[in-house]
Structures are given as C-alpha cells and as structure tokens.
Amino acid sequence: MNKTVNQKAWFLVLPVLILVGFSAVIPLMTVVNYSVQDTFGNNVFFWAGLDWFRDMLESERMWNALGRQLVFSSIILAIEVPLGIFVALNMPKKGFWASFCLVLMSLPLLIPWNVVGTIWQIFGRVDIGLLGYVLAKLGVNYNYTQNVIDAWATVIIMDVWHWTSLVALLAYAGLQSIPDAYYQAAKIDQASRWKVFRFIELPKMAGVLMIAILLRFMDSFMIYTEPFVVTGGGPGNATTFLSIDLVKMALGQFDLGPAAAFSLMYFLVILLISWVFYTVMTNLDKRDGV
Amino acid sequence: MSDATTSAPGAASIPGDVSAAEPRARSRRRFRPNGSMIVMALYLLFLMLPIYWLLNMSLKTNAEILSGFSLWPRNLTLANYEKILTDPSWYMGYVNSIIYVTMNTVISISVALPAAYAFSRYSFMGDKHLFFWLLTNRMAPPAVFALPFFQLYSSVGLFDTHIAVALAHTLFNVPLAVWILEGFMRGVPREIDETAYIDGYSFPKFFVKIFMPLIASGIGVAAFFCFMFSWVELLLSRTLTSVDAKPIAATMTRTVSASGLDWGVLAAAGVLTILPGALVIWFVRNYIAKGFALGRV
Numbered sequence: 001m002n003k004t005v006n007q008k009a010w011f012l013v014l015p016v017l018i019l020v021g022f023s024a025v026i027p028l029m030t031v032v033n034y035s036v037q038d039t040f041g042n043n044v045f046f047w048a049g050l051d052w053f054r055d056m057l058e059s060e061r062m063w064n065a066l067g068r069q070l071v072f073s074s075i076i077l078a079i080e081v082p083l084g085i086f087v088a089l090n091m092p093k094k095g096f097w098a099s100f101c102l103v104l105m106s107l108p109l110l111i112p113w114n115v116v117g118t119i120w121q122i123f124g125r126v127d128i129g130l131l132g133y134v135l136a137k138l139g140v141n142y143n144y145t146q147n148v149i150d151a152w153a154t155v156i157i158m159d160v161w162h163w164t165s166l167v168a169l170l171a172y173a174g175l176q177s178i179p180d181a182y183y184q185a186a187k188i189d190q191a192s193r194w195k196v197f198r199f200i201e202l203p204k205m206a207g208v209l210m211i212a213i214l215l216r217f218m219d220s221f222m223i224y225t226e227p228f229v230v231t232g233g234g235p236g237n238a239t240t241f242l243s244i245d246l247v248k249m250a251l252g253q254f255d256l257g258p259a260a261a262f263s264l265m266y267f268l269v270i271l272l273i274s275w276v277f278y279t280v281m282t283n284l285d286k287r288d289g290v
Numbered sequence: 291m292s293d294a295t296t297s298a299p300g301a302a303s304i305p306g307d308v309s310a311a312e313p314r315a316r317s318r319r320r321f322r323p324n325g326s327m328i329v330m331a332l333y334l335l336f337l338m339l340p341i342y343w344l345l346n347m348s349l350k351t352n353a354e355i356l357s358g359f360s361l362w363p364r365n366l367t368l369a370n371y372e373k374i375l376t377d378p379s380w381y382m383g384y385v386n387s388i389i390y391v392t393m394n395t396v397i398s399i400s401v402a403l404p405a406a407y408a409f410s411r412y413s414f415m416g417d418k419h420l421f422f423w424l425l426t427n428r429m430a431p432p433a434v435f436a437l438p439f440f441q442l443y444s445s446v447g448l449f450d451t452h453i454a455v456a457l458a459h460t461l462f463n464v465p466l467a468v469w470i471l472e473g474f475m476r477g478v479p480r481e482i483d484e485t486a487y488i489d490g491y492s493f494p495k496f497f498v499k500i501f502m503p504l505i506a507s508g509i510g511v512a513a514f515f516c517f518m519f520s521w522v523e524l525l526l527s528r529t530l531t532s533v534d535a536k537p538i539a540a541t542m543t544r545t546v547s548a549s550g551l552d553w554g555v556l557a558a559a560g561v562l563t564i565l566p567g568a569l570v571i572w573f574v575r576n577y578i579a580k581g582f583a584l585g586r587v
Contacts, residue, residue: 003411003412003413004411004412004413005412005413005414006412006413006414007414007415008414009408009411009412009414009417010408010414010415012404012405012407012408013404013405013408013409013420015401015404015405016401016402016405016424016464016468017420019397019401019457019460019464020424020427020460020461020464020465022457023439023457023458023460023461024427024430024435024461026438026442027435027438027439027442028435028438030438030441030442031434031437031438086329087329087330087333089326090325090326090329090330090333091326091330092326092330099572099575101330101334102575102576102578103571103572103575104334104337104338105333105334105337106571106575106578107337107341107564107567107568107571108337108341109578109582110518110522110564110567110568110571111341111522111563111564111567112521112522112524112539112563112564113522113523113524114524114539114542115539115542115560115563115564118344118542118556118557118560119340119341119343119344119560120340122343122344122347122553122556122557123339123340123343123344127356128347128355128356128359128553129343130339130340130343130361131340133359161336161337161340165337166582169578169579169582170579170582170583172579173579173580173583208583211583211586212583215582215583218429221431222431222432222433224431224432224433224525225524225525242431242433243431243432243433243525244433246431246433246434247433247436247525250433250436250437251436251437251440251529256437259437263433263434266431266433266434267430267431267434270426270429270430270431271426273429274422274425274426274429275422277425277429278421278422278425281584281586284586285586
C-alpha cells in the first residue's frame with residue numbers, strides 16, 4: 001500500500017510517544033544508570049564502569065538461569081508447535097462446533113497468570129489435586145515441590161495447557177484462509193493427506209506459524225508468574241528462570257548494579273528477537289497487502 | 291470455472307473427509323465420532339479438567355477438601371464465595387483490579403487511536419523505527435521494569451495508587467493497541483478518507499463520526515485485549531501496590547503464603563478472576579487469534 005508522505009502525522013503519534021516514553025525510556029535509563037554505578041548505601045553512588053557487566057558475564061548464576069531458560073523455551077516450543085498444528089487440523093471448519101471449540105480453547109489464554117499457577121498448584125497436589133492423586137494411586141512417586149524432574153514436568157505441562165491454544169488458534173486462522181479450490185485441485189491430483197499438508201497447508205500457514213513461534217518464544221522467555229506460583233523457582237534453583245532470578249536479585253536482595261547489568265543484557269536479547277519478529281511481520285504484511 | 295468450484299457443496303471440509311461422503315449421508319453421520327472429534331474431545335478435556343477441578347474445590351468446604359478425595363462436591367456450598375463477596379479485604383481486590391484495568395484500557399485506546407491512524411495512512415520521518423520501538427516495549431520483560439517502576443512511581447508520589455498501575459501497564463498495552471488497531475485500519479479503503487475530506491469534513495469530525503464507527507469491531511477487540519493483558523498481569527501490579535490499590539491477584543498470593551490452608555476460598559477467588567474473560571469470550575471468539583498476533587492474521 002502506498003502511503004502519502006505527511007510529516008504532520010507526527011502530531012498524531014505524539015501522545016503515544018510521550019506516554020510510552022514516560023513508562024519505558026525513563027525506567028530504562030534508571031537501569032542503565034544503576035548498571036554502571038556502585039553504592040555503599042545512603043544513596044551515595046560512584047562510577048563502576050563496565051564492572052557489573054563483566055561480573056555478570058562471569059557469574060555462573062546467570063549462565064545457569066539462561067541455560068534453564070533456553071532448555072525450557074525449546075521444550076515448550078517443541079511440544080506446543082506440533083501439537084497446536086495438529087489440533088488446528090482437527091478443528092471443525094465452521095458452524096456451532098467451530099465456535100464452541102474456539103471459545104473453550106481460548107479460555108486458558110484469558111485466565112490471570114497467577115491463577116494459572118494456582119490451578120496447577122492445586123491440581124498437582126498429591127492430597128487434594130486430581131493429577132497428583134491419580135498419579136499417587138498409580139504408584140508414581142510424584143511430588144513437584146521436592147523432585148526436580150516432577151517440578152519441570154509440572155511447569156512444562158502447565159505451559160502446554162496454557163498456551164498451546166494460541167498456536168492452534170493462529171494455525172487455524174492460517175488454515176481458514178486457504179481457498180477450497182486448492183483442496184479440490186489436490187483431490188483431482190489424488191494427493192495423499194500428507195502431501196496436502198506438506199504442499200498446501202504448511203506453506204499457507206508458514207507466515208502465521210512464524211508469528212506463533214516467535215510469540216511463544218518471547219513470552220516463554222519472560223515467563224515469571226506461573227512457575228513462581230507453582231514452584232517458587234525451586235526445588236533449589238531448578239525452575240528459576242531468567243525473570244525469576246532477576247526479580248530475586250533486584251527486589252529480593254536489592255543488588256542493584258548486577259541486576260541492572262543483567263536486565264540490560266536480557267533486554268538486548270529481547271531486542272534481537274523483536275527485530276526478527278518485526279522483519280517477519282513486515283514481510284508478511286507486504287505479501288498480503290499488495 | 292473457479293467460481294463454480296468454490297461454491298461446490300461439502301467443499302469446506304478437509305480433503306480426507308470429502309472423499310466418499312455425499313452431503314446427505316454426511317449430515318446423518320454427523321454424530322458418529324471420527325478421528326478429528328476424538329482428538330478435539332481429548333484436547334478440550336485436557337484443557338477443561340484443571341478448570342473443573344478449581345470449580346469443584348471452590349464449591350466444597352475446607353473440611354471436605356482436606357478430609358477425602360471426591361470428583362464432585364458432596365455437600366455443595368457457596369460459603370467460599372460468600373466469604374469473598376462480604377469481606378472487604380477480598381472484594382476490594384476485585385474493585386481495585388477493575389479500576390486500574392479500566393483506566394488503563396481507556397488511556398491505551400485513546401492515545402493509540404490517532405497513532406494507529408497515522409501509521410496506517412501516512413509515511414513520515416522515522417515511522418518504521420517508531421513502529422518497531424513500540425513492538426520492543428510489548429516484548430519487554432516486566433521483570434526488567436519492576437524495580438525502576440517502583441522507584442519512579444515512589445519518587446513522584448504515585449506508589450500504591452490505581453493510576454500508577456494503569457500507567458505502568460501502558461508499557462505493553464499501548465503498543466498492543468496501536469498494532470491491533472493499525473491492523474484493522476489498513477482494511478478500511480483510503481477512498482473513504484478522501485471522499486470525506488472532499489465533502490468538507492474536518493479531521494476530528496471525520497475521525498469520530500465516520501472512521502471510528504467503521505472500525506468499531508477493531509476498537510472492541512483492542513479494548514478487550516488491553517483489558518485482558520492488564521487483568522492477567524501480576525508482577526508489576528503487585529510491585530506497585532501495597533494496600534490501597536492492591537489487586538486481587540496479589541491478595542491471592544498473600545493468602546497462599548500466610549495460611550496455606552484455605553483452599554476453598556482460594557479456589558473461589560480464582561474462579562471469580564476467570565469470569566470476566568469467560569463472559570465476553572463469545573463475542574470476540576473470531577478475533578482472538580488476530581488480537582494475540584497483534585492484528586496480523
């Protein structure tokens with residue numbers, strides 16, 4: 001779409017700029033400020049240069065948290081994306097049942113994140129939760145507060161429960177945009193179900209799926225509330241992901257300098273992924289827009 | 291030719307199903323389970339079970355929860371809900387949440403509308419960078435902003451007020467609203483704007499009288515998503531409040547750590563937080579994918 005050049009459009013954007021500037025730029029500058037200074041309390045600060053960044057890069061704690069985070073994000077992507085596509089392929093195409101499925105599938109997406117945590121905290125308890133109780137009856141020694149593997153499994157299943165529908169809904173939206181003529185052509189060519197998926201559905205879904213993958217990666221990368229409510233980062237540090245570790249450091253121990261350096265590096269990673277996201281989005285817009 | 295084929299009956303279903311089935315035979319067989327239905331039933335069961343369990347617990351007394359295991363409440367009780375709805379320290383949590391969420395939605399939508407219009411209609415210096423910068427704020431981890439927000443709002447004397455949380459949530463909701471609204475606005479043909487200007491409408495009058503009704507569904511969807519994302523967020527709202535503006539989410543976490551026993555009330559509080567989403571979900575069902583994908587599906 002060709003837009004007219006109009007510099008006065010800046011005035012329309014100005015309110016957003018001021019508001020987001022206030023709630024993003026000022027706090028971010030505070031973080032930058034802390035990341036290069038040290039303090040002995042009493043609001044006396046002195047220049048520390050890049051020491052905090054060096055410290056954080058050498059700190060095992062941050063690398064461990066980052067490692068856990070990457071493992072977590074890859075696992076949930078590996079589960080949610082194929083499962084989401086599979087569910088989308090099996091959804092009814094139209095009518096009452098399509099709406100019915102849409103509504104029920106969207107429900108977990110709209111639950112407050114701490115309530116998601118609470119739901120699974122209760123659901124997994126051996127004494128009063130359905131999942132924990134059934135597992136205990138089956139003779140599985142399941143305890144998400146003590147056992148590392150169980151804690152991970154609970155957090156992962158919880159995330160799959162919470163967010164697979166998002167992938168499914170996006171994939172479904174991609175599927176809906178395929179004209180029937182494509183399927184009829186495939187039928188005339190006697191294409192197999194797999195070939196229809198591989199050569200018609202998958203390419204048509206590719207753009208939307210890319211968005212879904214990036215969204216899931218971003219949101220899992222900054223996950224905080226759900227695992228915090230369920231496991232509190234434990235047992236030990238087993239489920240302490242980046243955000244949980246950061247909040248512990250900044251608000252719990254008030255280690256402002258390291259926390260700020262940590263924040264900035266965290267933010268740079270996010271910035272990089274956002275850029276990939278943006279490129280995908282704009283390419284998609286171009287393809288659809290013309 | 292393509293017109294004739296696209297309107298063929300039964301064409302909407304996936305190819306695996308179409309093969310042998312006549313339309314009439316299909317409608318008779320509709321209630322016989324096939325693979326897809328089983329998959330969907332299992333998936334929906336997986337989604338609903340934990341929610342059902344929460345509902346189940348909220349309708350039991352604490353004694354019943356702890357004494358034994360039952361798939362449904364034996365002595366149905368509404369006492370847990372009664373406690374929440376009569377105890378100010380509980381229900382004020384909901385009131386606080388609703389206040390700041392509403393404030394946030396109004397602020398976000400009203401500043402996002404003109405900006406989205408600018409992005410969808412004009413190109414200007416730095417527009418692409420600005421649009422990208424907005425996106426990075428939607429993607430920013432709240433954990434990074436928790437401490438600076440706490441200090442910023444404390445220093446301007448807004449700590450523990452509704453407006454502080456509402457402003458903090460604009461960090462991710464304004465970009466979200468701009469992106470969603472821009473997605474809807476690009477679907478409105480530019481000729482409408484031009485015709486209106488030729489007819490002598492001024493920009494504000496055109497925007498309110500003609501343009502906003504045209505994208506009413508878009509505004510509804512954007513408002514819904516602002517509401518939702520502000521409603522589900524806990525980290526920032528908890529950090530920025532202590533007593534007067536404490537959201538229901540924080541009230542819930544505190545109860546867990548303090549007593550750790552009042553499961554029935556906790557479950558009832560959880561059920562009540564799901565309600566706002568569940569109530570409006572039917573109206574936005576066709577836009578949920580679009581909203582989560584920032585208006586880009």
